[in-house]
Amino acid sequence: MDSYDDRGVTAGRGAGQVPGATDASEVPKGPEDPPGPGIPSGGIAALSLPYQAVAALALAVVGVIACVHLGMVFLHVAPSNTLTKQNGEAIDDWVYPEFEQNWKLFAPNPLQQNISVQVRAQVRTADGQWKTSDWIDLSAQDGEAIRGNLLPSHTVQNALRRAWDFYTASHDNANKPNGMRGALSERYVRRTVMLRLAGLDLGGKVERIQVRSETMWVKAPPWSNEKTNARPAHRVLPWWPVTEADLPEGARRASEAAR
Numbered sequence: 001m002d003s004y005d006d007r008g009v010t011a012g013r014g015a016g017q018v019p020g021a022t023d024a025s026e027v028p029k030g031p032e033d034p035p036g037p038g039i040p041s042g043g044i045a046a047l048s049l050p051y052q053a054v055a056a057l058a059l060a061v062v063g064v065i066a067c068v069h070l071g072m073v074f075l076h077v078a079p080s081n082t083l084t085k086q087n088g089e090a091i092d093d094w095v096y097p098e099f100e101q102n103w104k105l106f107a108p109n110p111l112q113q114n115i116s117v118q119v120r121a122q123v124r125t126a127d128g129q130w131k132t133s134d135w136i137d138l139s140a141q142d143g144e145a146i147r148g149n150l151l152p153s154h155t156v157q158n159a160l161r162r163a164w165d166f167y168t169a170s171h172d173n174a175n176k177p178n179g180m181r182g183a184l185s186e187r188y189v190r191r192t193v194m195l196r197l198a199g200l201d202l203g204g205k206v207e208r209i210q211v212r213s214e215t216m217w218v219k220a221p222p223w224s225n226e227k228t229n230a231r232p233a234h235r236v237l238p239w240w241p242v243t244e245a246d247l248p249e250g251a252r253r254a255s256e257a258a259r
Contacts, residue, residue: 044056069094069099072091072094072095072099073095073099073101075087075091076091076092076095076099076101077101112217112218112228113215113216113217113218114215114216114217114218115139115164115213115214115215115216116137116138116139116140116213116214116216117137117138117139117160117161117163117164117211117212117213118135118136118137118138118139118211118212118213118214119135119136119138119193119196119197119209119210119211119212120132120133120134120135120136120209120210121133121197121202121206121207121208121209121210122206122207122208122209122210122239123202123203123204123205123206123207124204124205124207125203125204126204130207131202131203131204133202133203135212136196136197136200137214138160138193138196139160139161141196142156142157142160159192160192160196163185163188163189163192164189164213166181166185166188166189167185167186167188167189168213169185170182170184170185171185175237175238186240187245187246189211190209190240190242190246191246191248193209193211194206194209194242194246194247194248195248197209198247198248206242207241207242208239208240208241208242209239209240209242210236210237210238210239210240211237211240212234212235212236212237213234213235214232214233214234215232215233215234215235216232217229217230
């Protein structure tokens with residue numbers, strides 16, 4: 001049993017300790033005191049004045065760009081008005097092609113067709129014979145690449161579709177160009193198709209290609225009286241000879257030579 005001296009201090013404990021106290025190493029530490037007034041705790045405030053100015057300027061630039069982008073996209077999808085008429089070219093230059101908006105899903109007359117782009121090739125075999133491949137459904141390949149992919153490639157989703165839309169917009173129903181962009185759209189389609197065929201073994205060197213679209217009407221729902229045609233409709237383009245510029249390697253070399 002501990003004894004007490006005349007000052008009420010336990011004799012069996014260390015000098016200067018009060019009853020019930022423990023060693024300093026056994027005393028639990030409380031939460032650290034918060035920084036005093038005027039002492040930065042982190043963030044921009046912890047930076048020096050020049051860096052604070054740079055960070056504030058960077059945030060301001062990002063904010064301005066975000067506001068401009070939202071404004072451009074809004075004007076792009078908004079009905080025709082004075083601003084869009086006066087600045088239509090600038091708006092299109094900002095939006096296309098990376099930020100293109102397609103609102104047909106919510107339009108009064110949404111898309112009711114499935115359009116797939118297909119290609120077949122004429123190849124020259126090693127023994128000099130000609131061979132024509134079966135039709136290859138490039139749109140189906142894109143669908144397989146996208147299905148189940150949480151982060152599908154923007155190129156896989158849109159490159160082939162945009163190439164075909166570009167071609168149909170610049171050609172009439174007889175596949176005759178209706179403007180200055182006809183030849184450009186044809187090169188666009190050929191290069192896109194040859195990029196896909198480059199990874200396939202067709203039994204020889206591709207000399208010519210033929211592209212077609214297959215349009216299938218979406219079946220009407222059971223509650224609708226609308227009748228849809230179940231037969232596919234095809235738009236077949238003429239045979240195109242494949243040049244060196246249509247191949248991925250040739251296009252790359254042409255791009256490097258133009259620099």
